Amino acid sequence: MNPLLLALALLLAPAHARSMKLPPKPPPVEVAPPPVDPLATMPTPGPAVPFVPPVPETAALQNGVPVWIAPSPALPIFTLIVSTPRGSQLDAKGKEGTAALAIDVMRRGAGTRDGAAFAAEVERRGLSIDGGVGPGGASLALSGPTSQLNAGLDLLADCVLRPRLDGKEVKLARELLLAGLQQDLSEPSFVAARTAASLYWGPTHPYGRPAGGTEAGLGRVGAVDIRKWHAAAWKATGASIAVAGAVTREQVLPLLEARFGSWARGKDIDIPVPAAPVHATEPVYVVDAPDSAQTGFFVAFPGLARGAAAEAPTRLGTIALGGTFTSRLNALLREEKGYTYGVRAEMDQERAGGTLVVRTRIRADVTAEALTELNGQLDKIRAGIDAAELAKAQGAARQDVVEALESQAGVAGTLADALAFGRAPDAVAMELARYAGVVVEDVTAPMALWDRTHAVYVLVGDRKLIEPKLREQGFTELSFVVPP
Amino acid sequence: MLALVLTAAAAEPSLPFVRYELPNGLQVILMEDHHLPQVVVDTWYRVGSKDEAPGRSGFAHLFEHLMFMGTDRLPGSGFDRVMEAHGGFNNAWTMEDATNYYDVGPPNLLETFLWMEADRMQALGQAMTQDKLDLQRDVVRNERRQSNEDRPYGMVEIELCTALFPDGHPYAHSVIGSHEDLQAASVDDVKGFFANWYVPNNASLVVAGDFNPDEAKRWVEAYFGGLPRRELPARLEPAPVLAAQKASVTLTDQVDAPQLNLFWHSPAKYQAGDAEMQLVADLLGSGENARLYRRLVDAGLAQEVDVFQYGLHHGGIFGVTVIPMEGVTLAQLDVIVLEELARLANAPPTAAEMEGLRNQHAIATFRDLEPLQNRAEALNRYWAYTGSPAWLGKDVARFADASAPSLSAVVAQWLPADKASRIVVNPQPPVAAEVKP
Structure with a gap:
């Protein structure tokens, strides 16, 4: 017994026990301690380790286009994104979907290759080129093995600077966008988001018009509209390039300079965005x-x-x-x-x-x-x-x-x-x-x-x-x- | 970190790890990566919808939801609450062969993750109540509505099961299950399922990321070491199925365009022919250079074509899905799909096509393995299906080594026109609109 407990026991015991002779101490018995359940108590997490994300290396091409590079040698692959700050805001009234259609068609034939040859070349090299568009910008992202960086940049530069924008490809891409839109309109979530944007911002506001286009708008967009949008949106002014992957600044900058360094800056376009309407207790x-x-x-x-x-x-x-x-x-x-x-x-x-x-x-x-x-x-x-x-x-x-x-x-x-x-x-x-x-x-x-x-x-x-x-x-x- | 050995042809990835087994049968796989301040605990239970009792379709997935409903030690939503309070998150998924749970968060959460996984592996069943079951049953039924019933063409994946597999086969019902079976599930079913399948000797645990392996081993031993091994129930071992059960099925849905689906039985996951079938799927349907894309979409006949190989433990499913452009019939598309399959069966892909397929597949593998959680899951998946977490090299090699003639051979063997099951989805006829005064 613990000596302290023994003392307490003696103190609290009836008086007659105080003078009682203590029996001889029994030999110690090996008693296994009660099993400890390791799961009895949940461990409390310690303090979080501070995390400071890496900062990219920065540079600029001759024409001022900023280039940010995040080298990461872990895998022999890369992603490079060229962006412009001009997107579906440039869609003419009644031609909603121009930017979305254009970004698609830019990848359907460029430079010396028609649509089929371009797709075959991209896929043969293990590359991919994906487009994205929103009200305030558009982008093209090139991804693939680092061994194909040089060839990939040739293809990407063709898309950005020398897209063919063929009437045949415009027609096909438009039909596919329209068909996709029909499918999306079967999804309650898609319909709800699209309807809410239109009601919240107003149907003519750049943020209220669907960047993906409307059935009527897409139906009116032709190759001429696509070319006009491309000429207005894809200028070096405001454009930027971001690169991540198994590349170095020394490797990628000359390659970019050779393809995009002489990209004309062009005149910037000021596209005013109206303020959001104020709503008050709507149905x-x-x-x-x-x-x-x-x-x-x-x-x-x-x-x-x-x-x-x-x-x-x-x-x-x-x-x-x-x-x-x-x-x-x-x-x-x-x-x-x-x-x-x-x-x-x-x-x-x-x-x-x-x-x-x-x-x-x-x-x-x-x-x-x-x-x-x-x-x-x-x-x-x-x-x-x-x-x-x-x-x-x-x-x-x-x-x-x-x-x-x-x-x-x-x-x-x-x-x-x-x-x-x-x-x-x-x-x-x-x-x-x-x-x-x-x-x-x-x-x-x-x-x-x-x-x-x-x-x-x-x-x-x-x-x-x-x-x-x-x-x-x-x-x-x-x-x-x-x-x- | 994902290590690489660069060869002349391509980079060969590998996932360095340490594997050991606890006396209770739990497989433990440790993979360090100190690139980002993050850890993942990925627990793979070898139980899925194929192990469900008759009349209890959807139960494995329902049970997955119940695993988050608390134990006596960590009741209620404690599992999520504790994790999220410290910057972590978790999720889980269920498929035909397995159920997978993953916890992701900063390194200081690792010990808590391990404790929480061990806690529910040991004590989930005894804390189960009717209220918990009822609540998650509602959530799962909502998931079915959202993912299948209200999703355009979403019922095809449910119908597919009975179209291809005979009654009683482990894959003859969908993972999501039927409303009736979900309604029939009882608390006793939950407790029995837990006692049968959620045991250490039916699980593997991957710890990945920014951690100290000695510390992790100590915690794994402390928290999982005392969980008892239990004998597993006998599993169904069905005979191979080669022929579709239904030649055709017709559905209606609230869609604008009809859809043609062709399904065949195909090789099992990671078994002979599986890689070739995946390459066939890519050759036919992946990207704008794919054969069916060119024949159907580029030609203005279809708005969409999708081709897939889905390998499972007891066999695979190969599928072609096409949505026509307006004015094009499904019969026209059907003919072209079968023509392209026959062409491929009779003549191997070109060298340029093979180069593109191999390169695209290699890149997709790299991309897939970038997130830590995907790597953790890959180790568990390889372990569960092949018995070796070190299977990545073989996985990559089977695609790199696939020959052009072998693609033709698998098409000839597995995809004859008369072995297909067709599921056609027709748009629901319009109903007269209600006119309100």
Whole structure:
């Protein structure tokens, strides 16, 4: 027995025991200690290791086009992205989809090769050239084995500077885009997002017009429009190049200089972006999708332009609302109520404005209940978040950065994004520092953006099923619309 | 880090790792990579929809959802909550042969990841309740609606199972299961499934990333070492199936264009012919230079063509999916697909085609192995299907070594026109619109 316990036992024992002669001490018995369950207590994670992302090397071509390079010798592959700050904003009125069609056709024959020969050459060398377009920019990304960098840059330079833009390829690409659009319009989520953008920004606003085009718009776009868009969009002015992979500055710069160094700067185009309209207590917009088992939700709130001062706290608050499995919306609508497979709150940001959005697909029979619950959470988030939610959001934001840096395409994309939005080469490190520096109080003010009275709600679902219950639950202001 | 040995022809990747087995049968694979401050714990259970009891289709996947519903030690949403509180995240997926769980986060979470995986491997079953089951059943049924019922052409992958496989075959039902079977699942089913399959000797654990291997070994031993080995139930070992069960199936869906699907039985995963079939799929359908793309899409006959080889433990599925342009019939497309298959069966691909196929495949392999989680999963997958995590080299070699005639041979052997199962999706006829006053 422990001597201290023995002393206590003697002290507390009846008086007659105090003088009692102690029996001889028994020989020690080997008693196995009670089994310790190693799983009894969950280990607490130690402090996080600080992470400072690498900063790219920077250079510029003779014509001023900036080049950022992130060498990574781990794998013998690379990704190189050429970007222009001019995208679907240049689409003429009534010809929505010009930029999307053009970026596709630029890859369908260039330089000395027609479409078939170009595709065959790209694939034979293990390369790929992919295009992307949004309201405020367009890009072409070349990826492949480093051994094919030289040949790949020849092909990419042909796409950017010498695309054929043949009428035959324009026709084929247009038909394919239209067919793809028809398919997408069968998806409630796609329809909801597209309809909400149009209603929120307005159908003629650059952010309200679908960058992927409309059926009517694409139908009017011809080879002449494609050539005009290409000439206006792809100039050295404002363009940038980002490279990641098993390349060095010494290796890649001369190759780029030879292909893009004499690319004419051209005259920049000032494309004004109108301010976002202010919404005040609008009806819930409903797109009828007969027999849908789920209702697509897309709710758009006033948001922030890229680089806005409150970007970091707004993002962290948005993650707390609907950015992870245990975020408020997922915890309620998925895990507690079982209404959905998942729900997401996020920021859509462009150069001159943005929105905060909630998107989900809800079991059709509980559409009205889910909308009520969603509104309850939106009202609550305006009071801000707590310290635990902030820490979680900061961890998620850091993890997003780490994940983006896992692949060369991710690194190149991160650099291209920073270049496009005029950020510094250490933008990623700065972003991480900003997230880490946010305190709970910083998040409260931006959460006022989740104000339902300024939001546009779009539901895409089976009208005959959802309308009666929506009205029953007090959503009497309904407006039935068709998608743009 | 993904190590490379450069050869004259191509870079040959390898994934350096250490593998050992605990006395209870748990396979442990450690792969260090200190490139980024990140760790992954990837746990692979050799149980999937093929192991479901009759009348319980969808159960393995439903169970995957239940693995996140808490234990007595870490109740409720603690698994996600703890992980996310420290910057980590997790997810899981279920397929016919396996269920895979992964945890990703900063290195300081590694010990917690291991504890949480061991905790639920040991104690998930005893904490199961009717409420948890009901809730996740709803989530899974929502997933079915979102991924299949409301997704254009989404019911094809469900119909495919009975079109190709006979009743009673482990692949004769879909991973997502039927609403009826999901509704029928009980708490006892959950507990039984857990006791049968979620045991260390049916799992392999990969720890990957920025960690100290000695520390990781100590934690693995401490948390998983005491979990008991249990005898596994007998698994169905079906006879090989070579012929489709249904020559044709017709579905209707809320789509604008019809869709033609042709499916055949094909070689099992990582078995002879599997790589060749994947190259055949690429030759026919991958990229704008692919043969069927040229014949169908470039020619303005189809808006989309997709070709795939999907290898599984007990056999594979080869599929061709085509959506026509307006005015083109599925019969026209059918003829062209079969013509191209016959052409390939009779004449091997050209040298230029083979060069492109090999290069594209090599690059795709590199790209796929860039994310740490993909590498962790690859080690587990190789272990589960081949018995060796060190199979990457062989995997790459089987594509590099595939000859042009071998592509023709597998087409001739596996894809004869009369062995195909056709699933046609027709657009639902329009209903008269309701006119409201």
